[in-house]
Amino acid sequence: MLAGIGSNPGVPFTHLLWNQQSGFQAPLSLFPSTKLSLCPARPAPSSPNLSLARPPHLDPVLPRPYSSEEARAKGVESFSSSVPSIPNPFPELSKSPVLISSFPPQSSDKHAIKVYGEDSHSRSVWVSPGATAREVCHMLVQTAHCSDQENWALLEVHPTLGLERCLEDHEVVLEVQATWSLKGDTRFMFCKNYAKYEFFRKPMLFFPESMISDSADVNKGMTSSELIKNLLKSGTCPEIQGFLHVKEPSRKAWKKVYFFLRRSGLYSSTKGSSKEPRHLQYVADLDDLNVYTVVNSRKLYGAPTDFTFCIKPSKNPIRVQDLKILCAENEQTRTCWTSAFRLFKYGKQLQRNYEMSKAAPQKVEGSKFADGKSKSEDSLVAMDFSGKAGGRVIQNPMEAQSAEREEGLAWRRREALRCSLPNLNSPVRPSSIHKTQPWFHGGVSRKEAQRLIEKQGLVNGMFLIRDSQQHAQCFVLSLCYQLKTKHYLVIPFENGGRKYYTMDDGDTLFIDLLQLVEFHQINKGILPVCLKHPCVCVAL
Numbered sequence: 001m002l003a004g005i006g007s008n009p010g011v012p013f014t015h016l017l018w019n020q021q022s023g024f025q026a027p028l029s030l031f032p033s034t035k036l037s038l039c040p041a042r043p044a045p046s047s048p049n050l051s052l053a054r055p056p057h058l059d060p061v062l063p064r065p066y067s068s069e070e071a072r073a074k075g076v077e078s079f080s081s082s083v084p085s086i087p088n089p090f091p092e093l094s095k096s097p098v099l100i101s102s103f104p105p106q107s108s109d110k111h112a113i114k115v116y117g118e119d120s121h122s123r124s125v126w127v128s129p130g131a132t133a134r135e136v137c138h139m140l141v142q143t144a145h146c147s148d149q150e151n152w153a154l155l156e157v158h159p160t161l162g163l164e165r166c167l168e169d170h171e172v173v174l175e176v177q178a179t180w181s182l183k184g185d186t187r188f189m190f191c192k193n194y195a196k197y198e199f200f201r202k203p204m205l206f207f208p209e210s211m212i213s214d215s216a217d218v219n220k221g222m223t224s225s226e227l228i229k230n231l232l233k234s235g236t237c238p239e240i241q242g243f244l245h246v247k248e249p250s251r252k253a254w255k256k257v258y259f260f261l262r263r264s265g266l267y268s269s270t271k272g273s274s275k276e277p278r279h280l281q282y283v284a285d286l287d288d289l290n291v292y293t294v295v296n297s298r299k300l301y302g303a304p305t306d307f308t309f310c311i312k313p314s315k316n317p318i319r320v321q322d323l324k325i326l327c328a329e330n331e332q333t334r335t336c337w338t339s340a341f342r343l344f345k346y347g348k349q350l351q352r353n354y355e356m357s358k359a360a361p362q363k364v365e366g367s368k369f370a371d372g373k374s375k376s377e378d379s380l381v382a383m384d385f386s387g388k389a390g391g392r393v394i395q396n397p398m399e400a401q402s403a404e405r406e407e408g409l410a411w412r413r414r415e416a417l418r419c420s421l422p423n424l425n426s427p428v429r430p431s432s433i434h435k436t437q438p439w440f441h442g443g444v445s446r447k448e449a450q451r452l453i454e455k456q457g458l459v460n461g462m463f464l465i466r467d468s469q470q471h472a473q474c475f476v477l478s479l480c481y482q483l484k485t486k487h488y489l490v491i492p493f494e495n496g497g498r499k500y501y502t503m504d505d506g507d508t509l510f511i512d513l514l515q516l517v518e519f520h521q522i523n524k525g526i527l528p529v530c531l532k533h534p535c536v537c538v539a540l
Helices: 068-074 133-143 173-177 224-233 297-301 331-346 348-359 397-420 446-456 513-520
Strands: 017-019 023-025 111-116 122-127 152-158 163-166 187-192 240-247 254-262 265-269 280-284 289-294 308-313 324-327 462-467 475-481 484-495 498-502
Touching (some): 111 133, 122 133, 133 152, 240 331, 254 331, 289 331, 297 324, 308 331, 331 348, 446 475, 446 484
Antiparallel strands (some): 017 023, 163 289, 240 254, 240 324, 254 265, 265 280, 308 324, 462 475, 484 498
8 A cells, every 4th residue: 555655656665754653754755845844743543544644734725816806906817807708699689678588687687477378388588677568579479480470469368357458569568567466367478469450451340430429520521431540540539439338336237328438538428328518427537547358257247248348547456346347239349449448548659559560571371472471352353364365354343253153163173183083192181181270279169269269359351160069070160250250160071982071062162171271261252251360379
């Protein structure tokens, strides 16, 4: 063992200095340039095992690290400052008001919020104090790898109370979250919303002439459509009037009351349907209100219809006693009231939000067009290429509809013939290919399908396909048209030993649901409008 201690092979073993009491001392020849003095021998330890004693003067003395003040005073450069900095490979993320990560950012001004998808899964989002709903949606779109950049929204959801509200694009997310109760189950939800600015595109559908107040028509000789368009361009809307069912406080009873919505606020009549100003009672100020859609209102509040909404102060946490719950007769009436609330409260800001949404690049959902251009039915015309002189525009609407039906039948025959012929180059399309499509929602109920379409916006052409709960091996196409959801049964059909699907008793056949959707994205067929916007659920 002692021979192994001496690391210098030139030092003989007899030169090692050894003492039974003090233990092993290093040979002097190992330290030729160091002046050493022998220390007094230490008493032997009581343990039978020998211990190697090292002289105290050989213990390394480490320098005390300088503090930052001392380092600056002595001119000592710190190690970190001498190491070259590593460039940030993602500089655009460091400037973004929103960061998505499971770890907090280095800057202390970021705050974490939790955003839920429609599949109940959530994602933590780090946002700056001034991050708007539009910026958060843009970051979530990039993270979830969504196909289009627009028509997404951030919803404020109160599951226990059944309340939902779409945040405006300019609203600051952290300011909205600050109004929530700490003990509540309020959450943010990321989903589609096609109808956020639909009243700018089709104002007469959202503001029917029967609901426009008589006092709103100040410009004589102007039609209702011209009046509405001029008001929307100026950042407001006409005054709204009509009957609403209102839930009386601390009671289950509902009372039918005549309401007026003006720029100055919401008023109700104390004398039934009287419109006289002396009978109007001030209800609420629009600047301090938020409007919510009520889900499952019949069960939660005993509402007379499903078309319920409520208003509450925007600066306070939600309490049941603060809710003003109102119920309309149909969906168009409810949409008119909620749209008017938004326009009167935000005014020109909504117009600017709408212009920003139009300026952003868009893609057509559910179609093969991905060039970012807006495809509108108004820019399409019916053409006839059967003549020798080339194509001509069909001016007669009846002739255009007849040509559409003939083209649809010819297309069906060509597709049926193509699918019946053997093709060795391409695999056979599986019959369950629809299960991979974003518009297929499996076995959801009729009521749940209507709720999904209402949440993502009651715009013409919004659709989904689901399994029929009443008819085996059948499907249902749920389609939105004029603020209403219509349901069309898709049944299997046998023809020539092959299985097809049809919605018109076999006049038009489709080999699968994917072909059915692709056909009706171009041709209306028996539907009132072409399929435009698939009702999709994105997982975060």
